Amino acid sequence: MARQAMTLIGGGPVGALLAQLLAKRGFAVTVFEKRSDPRRIGFKRGRTINLAIAERGLQALRTAGLAERALQKSVMMRGRMVHPLGGEAGLQRYGVDDSEVIWSISRSGLNALLVDAAEEAGATFHFGQTLVSADIDEQCLSLIDREDVQRDYGAGLLIGADGAGSALRAAMDLYQPLGIRVEPxxxxxxxxxxxxxxxxxxxxxxxxxxxxxxxxxxxxxxxxxxxxxxxxxxxxxxxxxxxxxxxxxxxxxxxxxxxxxxxxxxxxxxxxxxxxxxxxxxxxATLYLDRWHIDGRAVLVGDAAHAIAPFHGQGMNCGFEDTVVLAELLAGCGRDTAGAFAKFQQIRKPNADAIAAMTLENYVEMRDSVADPRYLAKLELSTRMTQWSPEYFMSRYRMVTFTLLPYAYAYERGRVQNQVLEQLLRDFPRAGDVPQDVAMSALQAALPPLPSLLDSALTTIEGAPVLKPAHARPNFAFEV
Structure with missing residues:
Protein backbone atom coordinates (compact mmCIF):
# COMPACT_ATOMS: atom_id res chain seq x y z
CA MET A 1 0.00 0.00 0.00
CA ALA A 2 1.40 3.36 -1.07
CA ARG A 3 2.28 5.78 1.69
CA GLN A 4 -0.07 8.74 2.00
CA ALA A 5 1.58 11.88 0.60
CA MET A 6 1.90 15.03 2.69
CA THR A 7 3.15 18.29 1.17
CA LEU A 8 4.33 20.96 3.60
CA ILE A 9 4.83 24.58 2.60
CA GLY A 10 7.42 25.97 5.02
CA GLY A 11 10.52 24.32 6.39
CA GLY A 12 11.16 26.55 9.41
CA PRO A 13 11.24 25.06 12.92
CA VAL A 14 7.52 24.18 13.02
CA GLY A 15 7.43 22.79 9.49
CA ALA A 16 10.63 20.80 9.94
CA LEU A 17 9.47 19.28 13.24
CA LEU A 18 6.09 18.35 11.75
CA ALA A 19 7.84 16.81 8.74
CA GLN A 20 9.91 14.60 11.06
CA LEU A 21 6.92 13.54 13.15
CA LEU A 22 4.87 12.67 10.05
CA ALA A 23 7.74 10.85 8.32
CA LYS A 24 8.32 8.76 11.46
CA ARG A 25 4.66 7.74 11.27
CA GLY A 26 5.04 6.44 7.73
CA PHE A 27 3.80 9.34 5.61
CA ALA A 28 5.59 10.38 2.42
CA VAL A 29 6.57 13.96 3.28
CA THR A 30 7.79 16.65 0.89
CA VAL A 31 8.68 20.13 2.13
CA PHE A 32 9.01 23.30 0.03
CA GLU A 33 10.78 26.25 1.72
CA LYS A 34 11.39 29.67 0.17
CA ARG A 35 14.52 30.38 2.22
CA SER A 36 17.92 28.79 1.69
CA ASP A 37 18.97 25.65 3.53
CA PRO A 38 19.72 26.80 7.13
CA ARG A 39 22.56 24.28 7.34
CA ARG A 40 24.42 26.09 4.55
CA ILE A 41 23.78 29.76 5.24
CA GLY A 42 24.50 29.72 8.99
CA PHE A 43 23.43 32.45 11.40
CA LYS A 44 22.70 35.87 9.92
CA ARG A 45 23.38 38.30 12.74
CA GLY A 46 20.63 40.69 13.71
CA ARG A 47 17.86 39.13 11.68
CA THR A 48 16.03 36.99 14.22
CA ILE A 49 14.86 37.24 17.80
CA ASN A 50 16.21 34.25 19.68
CA LEU A 51 13.68 31.52 20.31
CA ALA A 52 12.73 30.45 23.82
CA ILE A 53 12.16 26.75 24.45
CA ALA A 54 9.74 26.12 27.33
CA GLU A 55 8.05 22.94 28.56
CA ARG A 56 5.58 22.65 25.67
CA GLY A 57 8.36 22.94 23.13
CA LEU A 58 10.55 20.52 25.08
CA GLN A 59 7.74 17.97 25.22
CA ALA A 60 7.33 18.16 21.44
CA LEU A 61 11.09 17.75 21.00
CA ARG A 62 11.03 14.77 23.37
CA THR A 63 8.32 13.23 21.20
CA ALA A 64 10.70 13.63 18.25
CA GLY A 65 13.68 12.34 20.26
CA LEU A 66 15.49 15.67 19.90
CA ALA A 67 15.19 17.44 23.26
CA GLU A 68 18.70 16.74 24.54
CA ARG A 69 20.29 17.71 21.23
CA ALA A 70 18.40 21.01 21.23
CA LEU A 71 19.34 21.80 24.84
CA GLN A 72 23.02 21.33 24.00
CA LYS A 73 22.62 24.29 21.62
CA SER A 74 20.81 26.40 24.23
CA VAL A 75 21.54 28.67 27.18
CA MET A 76 19.43 28.35 30.33
CA MET A 77 17.50 31.42 31.49
CA ARG A 78 16.39 31.34 35.12
CA GLY A 79 14.26 34.46 35.00
CA ARG A 80 14.02 38.13 34.13
CA MET A 81 16.97 40.31 35.04
CA VAL A 82 15.24 43.68 35.38
CA HIS A 83 17.35 46.81 34.81
CA PRO A 84 15.43 49.83 36.18
CA LEU A 85 16.60 53.28 35.15
CA GLY A 86 18.84 54.59 37.89
CA GLY A 87 18.54 51.45 40.04
CA GLU A 88 20.23 48.10 40.62
CA ALA A 89 19.42 45.16 38.36
CA GLY A 90 17.56 42.29 40.05
CA LEU A 91 16.52 38.77 39.03
CA GLN A 92 12.84 37.79 39.06
CA ARG A 93 12.76 33.99 38.79
CA TYR A 94 10.40 32.37 36.31
CA GLY A 95 9.84 29.29 38.47
CA VAL A 96 10.49 27.89 41.91
CA ASP A 97 14.02 26.61 41.19
CA ASP A 98 16.32 25.45 38.37
CA SER A 99 13.86 22.74 37.37
CA GLU A 100 11.66 25.55 36.01
CA VAL A 101 13.70 27.49 33.48
CA ILE A 102 13.47 28.39 29.81
CA TRP A 103 16.17 27.97 27.17
CA SER A 104 17.47 30.49 24.63
CA ILE A 105 18.42 29.07 21.23
CA SER A 106 19.17 30.62 17.85
CA ARG A 107 16.46 30.04 15.26
CA SER A 108 18.94 28.95 12.60
CA GLY A 109 20.70 26.47 14.89
CA LEU A 110 17.44 24.82 15.93
CA ASN A 111 16.14 24.86 12.37
CA ALA A 112 19.25 23.07 11.08
CA LEU A 113 18.88 20.38 13.76
CA LEU A 114 15.23 19.81 12.87
CA VAL A 115 15.85 19.65 9.11
CA ASP A 116 18.57 17.05 9.67
CA ALA A 117 16.22 14.98 11.82
CA ALA A 118 13.38 15.22 9.31
CA GLU A 119 15.61 14.07 6.45
CA GLU A 120 16.89 11.20 8.59
CA ALA A 121 13.26 10.16 9.10
CA GLY A 122 12.66 10.16 5.34
CA ALA A 123 11.26 13.63 4.55
CA THR A 124 12.42 15.41 1.37
CA PHE A 125 13.23 19.15 1.41
CA HIS A 126 13.36 21.59 -1.52
CA PHE A 127 14.85 24.97 -0.55
CA GLY A 128 14.69 28.25 -2.45
CA GLN A 129 11.14 27.43 -3.63
CA THR A 130 8.49 30.15 -3.34
CA LEU A 131 4.82 29.23 -3.64
CA VAL A 132 3.14 31.20 -6.42
CA SER A 133 -0.29 29.57 -6.40
CA ALA A 134 -2.12 26.48 -5.25
CA ASP A 135 -4.99 24.72 -7.02
CA ILE A 136 -6.88 23.25 -4.08
CA ASP A 137 -9.24 21.16 -6.22
CA GLU A 138 -6.47 19.59 -8.30
CA GLN A 139 -3.99 19.56 -5.40
CA CYS A 140 -1.39 21.14 -7.64
CA LEU A 141 1.24 23.73 -6.65
CA SER A 142 3.08 26.28 -8.73
CA LEU A 143 6.48 27.30 -7.30
CA ILE A 144 9.32 29.50 -8.52
CA ASP A 145 12.98 28.99 -7.66
CA ARG A 146 15.88 31.41 -7.22
CA GLU A 147 16.59 31.35 -10.96
CA ASP A 148 13.00 32.44 -11.68
CA VAL A 149 12.16 29.03 -13.08
CA GLN A 150 8.53 28.17 -12.39
CA ARG A 151 7.36 24.56 -12.09
CA ASP A 152 4.16 22.79 -11.18
CA TYR A 153 4.07 19.98 -8.64
CA GLY A 154 1.41 17.48 -7.75
CA ALA A 155 0.72 17.62 -4.02
CA GLY A 156 -0.76 15.32 -1.47
CA LEU A 157 -2.47 16.73 1.56
CA LEU A 158 -1.42 20.36 1.89
CA ILE A 159 -0.09 21.70 5.19
CA GLY A 160 0.87 25.35 5.54
CA ALA A 161 3.68 25.93 8.02
CA ASP A 162 5.00 29.00 6.21
CA GLY A 163 4.64 31.55 8.96
CA ALA A 164 2.75 34.78 9.52
CA GLY A 165 2.99 35.78 5.85
CA SER A 166 1.79 32.36 4.67
CA ALA A 167 1.43 32.04 0.90
CA LEU A 168 -0.63 28.87 1.29
CA ARG A 169 -3.02 30.68 3.62
CA ALA A 170 -3.49 33.35 0.95
CA ALA A 171 -4.21 30.67 -1.68
CA MET A 172 -6.66 28.90 0.64
CA ASP A 173 -8.41 32.18 1.40
CA LEU A 174 -8.88 32.83 -2.32
CA TYR A 175 -10.47 29.41 -2.66
CA GLN A 176 -12.62 29.66 0.46
CA PRO A 177 -12.52 32.69 2.80
CA LEU A 178 -10.90 31.79 6.11
CA GLY A 179 -12.09 34.78 8.13
CA ILE A 180 -8.64 36.38 8.42
CA ARG A 181 -8.21 39.21 10.90
CA VAL A 182 -4.90 40.95 11.58
CA GLU A 183 -4.61 43.26 14.57
CA PRO A 184 -1.47 45.44 14.42
CA ALA A 285 0.67 42.03 14.93
CA THR A 286 -1.66 39.24 16.01
CA LEU A 287 -3.29 36.98 13.42
CA TYR A 288 -6.70 35.39 13.93
CA LEU A 289 -8.52 33.01 11.58
CA ASP A 290 -12.06 31.68 11.83
CA ARG A 291 -11.07 28.54 9.89
CA TRP A 292 -7.72 26.77 9.75
CA HIS A 293 -8.52 24.16 7.07
CA ILE A 294 -10.40 23.42 3.86
CA ASP A 295 -12.22 20.13 4.44
CA GLY A 296 -9.59 17.37 4.34
CA ARG A 297 -7.32 18.86 1.68
CA ALA A 298 -5.42 21.69 3.33
CA VAL A 299 -4.67 22.86 6.86
CA LEU A 300 -2.57 25.57 8.54
CA VAL A 301 -0.32 25.20 11.60
CA GLY A 302 1.86 27.44 13.74
CA ASP A 303 2.18 31.10 12.81
CA ALA A 304 0.37 30.48 9.51
CA ALA A 305 -2.78 29.88 11.58
CA HIS A 306 -2.22 32.00 14.70
CA ALA A 307 0.79 34.34 14.63
CA ILE A 308 1.40 36.22 17.86
CA ALA A 309 3.88 38.78 19.18
CA PRO A 310 7.04 37.48 20.92
CA PHE A 311 6.36 38.77 24.44
CA HIS A 312 5.52 35.48 26.14
CA GLY A 313 8.17 33.42 24.38
CA GLN A 314 5.42 30.99 23.33
CA GLY A 315 5.06 31.38 19.57
CA MET A 316 7.33 28.47 18.68
CA ASN A 317 6.21 26.44 21.70
CA CYS A 318 2.58 26.81 20.63
CA GLY A 319 3.51 25.82 17.08
CA PHE A 320 5.44 22.80 18.32
CA GLU A 321 2.43 21.76 20.39
CA ASP A 322 0.38 22.01 17.17
CA THR A 323 2.70 19.56 15.42
CA VAL A 324 2.33 16.85 18.07
CA VAL A 325 -1.47 17.11 18.08
CA LEU A 326 -1.77 17.17 14.28
CA ALA A 327 0.66 14.28 13.74
CA GLU A 328 -1.20 12.12 16.26
CA LEU A 329 -4.58 12.94 14.71
CA LEU A 330 -3.39 12.20 11.18
CA ALA A 331 -1.74 8.95 12.24
CA GLY A 332 -5.02 7.73 13.72
CA CYS A 333 -7.57 9.03 11.22
CA GLY A 334 -7.20 6.56 8.35
CA ARG A 335 -8.44 8.46 5.31
CA ASP A 336 -10.71 10.80 7.27
CA THR A 337 -8.39 13.77 7.03
CA ALA A 338 -11.34 16.17 7.10
CA GLY A 339 -12.24 14.83 10.52
CA ALA A 340 -8.62 15.06 11.67
CA PHE A 341 -8.27 18.66 10.50
CA ALA A 342 -11.59 19.65 12.11
CA LYS A 343 -10.56 18.03 15.39
CA PHE A 344 -7.17 19.75 15.21
CA GLN A 345 -8.85 23.15 14.91
CA GLN A 346 -11.30 22.30 17.70
CA ILE A 347 -8.46 21.37 20.05
CA ARG A 348 -5.96 24.07 19.21
CA LYS A 349 -7.88 27.24 18.26
CA PRO A 350 -9.20 28.10 21.77
CA ASN A 351 -5.67 27.66 23.10
CA ALA A 352 -4.13 29.75 20.32
CA ASP A 353 -6.61 32.54 21.06
CA ALA A 354 -5.78 32.33 24.77
CA ILE A 355 -2.00 32.59 24.33
CA ALA A 356 -2.49 35.51 21.93
CA ALA A 357 -4.37 37.39 24.67
CA MET A 358 -1.82 36.48 27.34
CA THR A 359 1.04 37.56 25.08
CA LEU A 360 -0.36 41.06 24.68
CA GLU A 361 -0.88 41.30 28.44
CA ASN A 362 2.69 40.13 29.01
CA TYR A 363 4.04 42.97 26.85
CA VAL A 364 2.40 45.52 29.13
CA GLU A 365 3.76 43.65 32.15
CA MET A 366 7.32 43.52 30.78
CA ARG A 367 7.59 47.14 29.70
CA ASP A 368 5.46 48.81 32.39
CA SER A 369 4.95 46.57 35.42
CA VAL A 370 8.07 44.59 36.33
CA ALA A 371 9.45 47.52 38.38
CA ASP A 372 6.06 48.71 39.67
CA PRO A 373 5.52 48.36 43.48
CA ARG A 374 1.99 46.99 43.03
CA TYR A 375 3.21 44.33 40.61
CA LEU A 376 6.07 43.41 42.95
CA ALA A 377 3.61 43.06 45.84
CA LYS A 378 1.49 40.67 43.80
CA LEU A 379 4.60 38.76 42.81
CA GLU A 380 5.60 38.41 46.48
CA LEU A 381 2.13 37.27 47.49
CA SER A 382 2.04 34.80 44.59
CA THR A 383 5.28 33.27 45.82
CA ARG A 384 3.89 32.95 49.36
CA MET A 385 0.67 31.34 48.13
CA THR A 386 2.62 28.87 46.00
CA GLN A 387 4.54 27.83 49.12
CA TRP A 388 1.41 27.68 51.29
CA SER A 389 -0.74 25.64 48.89
CA PRO A 390 0.90 24.44 45.67
CA GLU A 391 -2.08 22.19 44.95
CA TYR A 392 -4.30 25.29 44.66
CA PHE A 393 -2.02 28.09 43.47
CA MET A 394 0.31 28.26 40.50
CA SER A 395 1.08 31.54 38.76
CA ARG A 396 -0.29 31.90 35.27
CA TYR A 397 3.22 32.29 33.92
CA ARG A 398 4.25 28.94 35.44
CA MET A 399 1.12 27.22 34.08
CA VAL A 400 1.90 28.54 30.60
CA THR A 401 5.64 27.97 30.68
CA PHE A 402 6.31 24.90 32.82
CA THR A 403 3.23 22.69 32.37
CA LEU A 404 1.19 21.30 29.50
CA LEU A 405 -2.08 22.61 30.93
CA PRO A 406 -4.12 24.07 28.05
CA TYR A 407 -3.45 27.73 27.41
CA ALA A 408 -7.20 28.38 27.68
CA TYR A 409 -7.28 26.76 31.12
CA ALA A 410 -4.23 28.76 32.27
CA TYR A 411 -5.80 31.98 30.99
CA GLU A 412 -9.08 31.50 32.85
CA ARG A 413 -7.55 30.19 36.07
CA GLY A 414 -5.00 32.99 36.00
CA ARG A 415 -7.81 35.54 35.69
CA VAL A 416 -9.54 34.23 38.81
CA GLN A 417 -6.27 33.96 40.75
CA ASN A 418 -5.49 37.58 39.90
CA GLN A 419 -8.86 38.65 41.27
CA VAL A 420 -8.03 36.88 44.54
CA LEU A 421 -4.62 38.57 44.73
CA GLU A 422 -6.11 41.99 44.03
CA GLN A 423 -8.72 41.57 46.76
CA LEU A 424 -6.19 40.38 49.32
CA LEU A 425 -3.89 43.34 48.59
CA ARG A 426 -6.82 45.74 48.97
CA ASP A 427 -7.47 44.31 52.42
CA PHE A 428 -3.75 44.01 53.34
CA PRO A 429 -1.64 46.50 51.33
CA ARG A 430 1.64 44.76 52.21
CA ALA A 431 2.05 41.22 50.89
CA GLY A 432 3.87 40.21 54.07
CA ASP A 433 0.82 41.15 56.17
CA VAL A 434 -1.61 38.77 54.41
CA PRO A 435 -2.46 35.93 56.84
CA GLN A 436 -2.03 32.44 55.42
CA ASP A 437 -5.46 31.24 56.56
CA VAL A 438 -7.20 34.25 55.01
CA ALA A 439 -5.36 33.82 51.69
CA MET A 440 -6.08 30.09 51.50
CA SER A 441 -9.72 30.54 52.40
CA ALA A 442 -10.17 33.13 49.64
CA LEU A 443 -8.37 30.97 47.09
CA GLN A 444 -10.24 27.75 47.92
CA ALA A 445 -13.56 29.56 47.78
CA ALA A 446 -12.78 30.77 44.27
CA LEU A 447 -11.14 27.72 42.64
CA PRO A 448 -10.94 23.93 42.74
CA PRO A 449 -7.55 22.25 43.20
CA LEU A 450 -5.19 22.24 40.23
CA PRO A 451 -5.64 19.18 38.00
CA SER A 452 -3.28 16.25 38.40
CA LEU A 453 -1.68 15.19 35.12
CA LEU A 454 -1.51 11.44 34.70
CA ASP A 455 1.02 9.48 32.64
CA SER A 456 -1.07 9.07 29.51
CA ALA A 457 -0.79 10.71 26.14
CA LEU A 458 -4.03 12.67 25.88
CA THR A 459 -6.83 13.59 28.28
CA THR A 460 -9.17 16.47 28.97
CA ILE A 461 -9.26 19.09 31.71
CA GLU A 462 -12.67 20.70 32.10
CA GLY A 463 -13.50 19.58 28.57
CA ALA A 464 -10.25 20.86 27.00
CA PRO A 465 -7.91 18.26 25.48
CA VAL A 466 -4.38 18.40 26.84
CA LEU A 467 -1.20 16.50 26.11
CA LYS A 468 0.44 15.25 29.28
CA PRO A 469 4.06 14.49 30.14
CA ALA A 470 5.55 11.27 31.38
CA HIS A 471 9.04 12.51 32.12
CA ALA A 472 11.25 14.29 34.60
CA ARG A 473 12.25 17.88 33.98
CA PRO A 474 15.90 18.52 33.16
CA ASN A 475 17.86 19.88 36.10
CA PHE A 476 21.10 20.80 34.41
CA ALA A 477 22.39 24.02 32.87
CA PHE A 478 24.75 24.84 30.06
CA GLU A 479 27.93 25.84 31.87
CA VAL A 480 29.70 29.00 30.72
Missing amino acids: LGHGYKELEIPPAADHRRFAIEPHALHIWPRGGYMSIATPNIAGSFNVTLFLPLHGPHPSFDTLRDAATASAFFGRDFPDLAPLMPRFADDYDGHPVGKL
Missing part, protein backbone atom coordinates in the same frame (compact mmCIF):
# COMPACT_ATOMS: atom_id res chain seq x y z
CA LEU A 185 0.10 46.18 17.79
CA GLY A 186 1.24 49.64 16.74
CA HIS A 187 4.72 48.81 18.04
CA GLY A 188 7.76 47.56 16.17
CA TYR A 189 11.21 46.25 16.93
CA LYS A 190 14.81 46.66 15.85
CA GLU A 191 17.53 44.09 16.49
CA LEU A 192 20.95 44.91 17.92
CA GLU A 193 23.73 42.88 19.53
CA ILE A 194 25.96 42.69 22.60
CA PRO A 195 29.12 40.87 21.41
CA PRO A 196 31.04 38.47 23.63
CA ALA A 197 33.35 39.99 26.23
CA ALA A 198 36.91 40.85 25.24
CA ASP A 199 38.28 37.30 25.58
CA HIS A 200 35.58 36.10 23.11
CA ARG A 201 34.62 33.30 25.46
CA ARG A 202 32.66 34.97 28.23
CA PHE A 203 29.34 36.77 28.36
CA ALA A 204 29.44 40.52 28.98
CA ILE A 205 26.48 40.31 31.41
CA GLU A 206 24.77 37.55 33.41
CA PRO A 207 24.17 34.73 30.87
CA HIS A 208 21.42 32.76 32.61
CA ALA A 209 18.66 35.37 32.34
CA LEU A 210 16.47 37.26 29.92
CA HIS A 211 17.48 40.88 30.50
CA ILE A 212 14.78 43.56 30.43
CA TRP A 213 15.18 47.33 30.47
CA PRO A 214 11.54 48.41 31.13
CA ARG A 215 10.79 52.04 30.48
CA GLY A 216 7.00 52.31 30.51
CA GLY A 217 5.51 52.15 27.01
CA TYR A 218 8.75 50.79 25.51
CA MET A 219 11.66 48.54 26.44
CA SER A 220 14.78 46.68 25.38
CA ILE A 221 15.46 43.02 26.02
CA ALA A 222 18.56 40.82 25.61
CA THR A 223 18.71 37.02 25.23
CA PRO A 224 21.92 34.97 25.40
CA ASN A 225 23.54 32.99 22.60
CA ILE A 226 25.67 29.93 23.23
CA ALA A 227 28.66 31.67 21.59
CA GLY A 228 28.69 34.37 24.28
CA SER A 229 26.80 37.19 22.55
CA PHE A 230 23.32 38.53 23.27
CA ASN A 231 20.56 39.36 20.82
CA VAL A 232 19.18 42.75 21.86
CA THR A 233 15.74 43.87 20.75
CA LEU A 234 14.41 47.41 21.09
CA PHE A 235 10.59 47.63 21.19
CA LEU A 236 9.07 51.05 20.49
CA PRO A 237 5.84 52.53 19.13
CA LEU A 238 6.05 52.76 15.35
CA HIS A 239 4.59 56.26 15.18
CA GLY A 240 3.87 59.19 17.41
CA PRO A 241 5.85 61.45 19.73
CA HIS A 242 9.32 60.70 21.04
CA PRO A 243 10.39 58.02 21.55
CA SER A 244 9.11 56.15 18.50
CA PHE A 245 10.65 54.77 15.37
CA ASP A 246 9.35 57.89 13.63
CA THR A 247 11.55 60.05 15.84
CA LEU A 248 14.53 57.65 16.00
CA ARG A 249 15.07 57.13 12.30
CA ASP A 250 18.81 56.44 12.39
CA ALA A 251 21.72 55.75 14.71
CA ALA A 252 22.58 59.44 14.94
CA THR A 253 19.20 60.24 16.51
CA ALA A 254 19.05 56.98 18.52
CA SER A 255 22.48 57.17 20.15
CA ALA A 256 21.63 60.00 22.51
CA PHE A 257 18.33 58.30 23.38
CA PHE A 258 20.13 55.06 24.28
CA GLY A 259 22.74 56.88 26.30
CA ARG A 260 20.03 58.56 28.37
CA ASP A 261 17.37 55.82 28.66
CA PHE A 262 19.61 52.73 28.60
CA PRO A 263 22.90 53.99 30.10
CA ASP A 264 24.10 50.53 31.23
CA LEU A 265 23.15 48.86 27.93
CA ALA A 266 24.56 51.35 25.41
CA PRO A 267 28.27 50.80 26.30
CA LEU A 268 27.85 47.04 25.72
CA MET A 269 27.03 47.53 22.02
CA PRO A 270 30.15 48.75 20.15
CA ARG A 271 28.47 48.06 16.78
CA PHE A 272 25.35 49.99 17.70
CA ALA A 273 25.48 52.40 14.77
CA ASP A 274 26.01 49.67 12.17
CA ASP A 275 23.28 47.49 13.67
CA TYR A 276 20.76 50.29 14.07
CA ASP A 277 21.19 51.63 10.55
CA GLY A 278 21.63 48.20 8.97
CA HIS A 279 18.62 46.38 10.39
CA PRO A 280 15.03 47.13 9.40
CA VAL A 281 12.17 47.93 11.76
CA GLY A 282 9.99 44.85 12.21
CA LYS A 283 6.27 45.22 12.76
CA LEU A 284 4.22 43.33 15.33
